[in-house]
Amino acid sequence: MIQILFFCAMLLQAGSQAAAKPAIDNDRVTVWEMRGLMPPTPGDAVIIISSSGIAKFVPKGTTANFSEKYLVIDLKDHPVPPIENKSGYPLAFPRPGVKKLLENERVIVWDYTWQPDVPTPMHFHDKDVVVWMLEDGDLRSTTPDGQSTVNQYTAGTVRFNARNRAHTETLIKGKQRAIITELK
Numbered sequence: 001m002i003q004i005l006f007f008c009a010m011l012l013q014a015g016s017q018a019a020a021k022p023a024i025d026n027d028r029v030t031v032w033e034m035r036g037l038m039p040p041t042p043g044d045a046v047i048i049i050s051s052s053g054i055a056k057f058v059p060k061g062t063t064a065n066f067s068e069k070y071l072v073i074d075l076k077d078h079p080v081p082p083i084e085n086k087s088g089y090p091l092a093f094p095r096p097g098v099k100k101l102l103e104n105e106r107v108i109v110w111d112y113t114w115q116p117d118v119p120t121p122m123h124f125h126d127k128d129v130v131v132w133m134l135e136d137g138d139l140r141s142t143t144p145d146g147q148s149t150v151n152q153y154t155a156g157t158v159r160f161n162a163r164n165r166a167h168t169e170t171l172i173k174g175k176q177r178a179i180i181t182e183l184k
Helices: 003-018
Strands: 029-038 047-049 055-059 064-075 100-101 107-114 123-125 129-135 137-142 148-153 158-161 165-174 176-183
Touching: 029 137, 029 158, 047 107, 047 176, 064 129, 064 176, 107 165, 137 176
Parallel strands: none
Antiparallel strands: 029 064, 047 055, 047 064, 100 107, 107 176, 123 165, 129 158, 129 176, 137 148, 137 165
């Protein structure tokens, strides 16, 4: 009887998460924040990223189980090739201090922690990215022409950033670490 109740609880949890509104849904990806058992993958394949920095590629029809909070990035069949870098700046990744978590034919997943008042090198994003911010901290983004914007992030913020942009980032308040998934 206990096993049946446990199984029903798992199904209820999985069903409610699958029905939840995604954090991002566009022509490239659908992204959900989840915890616990993930139902069978919805699309062609997904990337699962845990807040502790584990990234896994999960083929269609497979289930996964994490005890911590994680993101599910459903990769849609809409590949977009990287843009040729004509900016004169290095690509966004790799960069000093970054850790590569996973690479395959669809994605590259990076784990990066900004250091207070230390700007990243000016860089060019040739690929679309899904960014999952894991801390509370403010980043100042400065473009090559000197225009600056301060972005205030809280832990759990998920963003989709389009390719074809150059900038540098500086942590100006709090802490900030992100798991960044480049889409190939």
